[in-house]
Amino acid sequence: MxxxxxxxxxxxxxxxxxxxxxxxxxxxxxxxxxxxxxxxxxxxxxxxxxxxxxxxxxxxxxxxxxxxxxxxxxxxxxxxxxxxxxxxxxxxxxxxxxxxxxxxxxxxxxxxxxxLNYGLKDIYILDVFKDYYVYSGLLSTIKTTNKITNVLASIYAEENNIDNCILLNEKKYVVEAINGNIFIIKDNIIKTPPITEGCIKGVMRKKIIEMLSKSDNYSIEEIAISPFELQKADEVFITNSIIGIQPVTKYKKSIFKTSIGRELSLKIKDLV
CATH class of the missing domain: 3.30.470.10 (Aminotransferase class 4, branched-chain amino acid transferase, N-terminal domain)
Structure with missing residues (x-):
């Protein structure tokens, strides 16, 4: 129905x-x-x-x-x-x-x-989609049904046997993943692209930023991120309203830890 x-x-x-x-x-x-x-x-x-x-x-x-x-x-x-x-x-x-x-x-x-059929994957591989870009304007931040870039990136991911792709804007900075916002962790600093880069104003993104803003253990930064910066990260994770937090285990030659992402995933459940 x-x-x-x-x-x-x-x-x-x-x-x-x-x-x-x-x-x-x-x-x-x-x-x-x-x-x-x-x-x-x-x-x-x-x-x-x-x-x-x-x-x-x-x-x-x-x-x-x-x-x-x-x-x-x-x-x-x-x-x-x-x-x-x-x-x-x-x-x-x-x-x-x-x-x-x-x-x-x-x-x-x-x-x-x-x-509601979903589950977090223990192995989660990420790559970058370079064929087309997301424009870093305000319209890109809302969830319209104009998602052809996401469709093409999903086809690319299936063809290359990977789990998700990073979408870039016309400045070649990280915007988001196909189906969620993206966060990277280096030491105790957690970064995510700002809305001005063209990323969706994700509900889960908002909740995580609010939670980390009150944390004594981590600091949160909304800042432009280069794709090369992901290779130097300790951890990377993707967020959306259905999965919550999905830790990434591999991007190109980089292998990531997942402990902080899983820790935050448990804390998010307490906010519901």
């Missing part, structure tokens, strides 16, 4: 036609959300990021789209699929009409829930 504008319908029903703006222009946003035991992880962070992104894209926000409404519709969708733990995707898109210029800024939404 899927949730289309508050109505639960069978996922085999055709909902869209060729005029759908998400299909024609990528005129859409999405959130990927983790639900465990019918609890939405980091609900407020996902909600406020979505609202801020909709305002950036000049989408009208429905009056009913409160945080409580958002939570109830997610849980209803999860329950309708006989799930208790789920990976949820909420997509918001501008309604049909117009060419590049829409006839209206009114929106619709779709909520999908699937089985």
């Amino acid at each position: 899927i949730n289309f504008n508050g109505s639960l319908v069978n996922d085999s029903i055709e909902l869209f036609n060729a005029n759908n703006r998400a299909f024609k222009y990528g005129d859409a946003l999405f959130e990927t959300i983790k639900v465990e035991n019918f609890k939405v992880h980091f609900l407020e962070d996902h909600y406020f990021r979505l609202m801020a992104s909709m305002r950036m894209l000049r989408m009208e926000i429905p009056m009913i789209f409160t945080l409580e409404y958002f939570e109830n519709e997610i849980i209803n969708t999860v329950k309708s699929n006989n799930l208790e733990n789920a990976r949820v995707r909420l997509t918001v898109f501008r309604n049909n009409g117009g060419f590049y210029a829409p006839v209206s800024n009114e929106t619709s939404y779709l909520i999908e829930a699937s089985d």
Whole structure:
């Protein structure tokens, strides 16, 4: 079952036609959300990021789209699929009409829930994707459905039997991984690219920065990172809302430790 504008319908029903703006222009946003035991992880962070992104894209926000409404519709969708733990995707898109210029800024939404099937890998290999770049502008920091660079990097990763790729911006600095933000550790300093490099404003990224800002053991820096700097790191890890923290074990010829990443992963669970 899927949730289309508050109505639960069978996922085999055709909902869209060729005029759908998400299909024609990528005129859409999405959130990927983790639900465990019918609890939405980091609900407020996902909600406020979505609202801020909709305002950036000049989408009208429905009056009913409160945080409580958002939570109830997610849980209803999860329950309708006989799930208790789920990976949820909420997509918001501008309604049909117009060419590049829409006839209206009114929106619709779709909520999908699937089985929460994931696990951290003990061996995790990373490489850099150089064919195309992510532009370091503000639009790159929000989760639109314009993800062709991520698609091509994923194909590259599969073809080369690696787990993930680093995406670079036009300045050839590290932006993020295909499916999450990236952090590197050297001694007790943990670095991650700043938003100005074009990385997604990840919910898990935000939580880790908040946690490390209060830490006595580590310091956090949001700073531009060269791909060469990764080879000198002690540890590297990738974050997103589903996996939490995935330690990287290898990048090119560098082999990384994973102890700090795993330690932080346990601490993140306490924040839920």
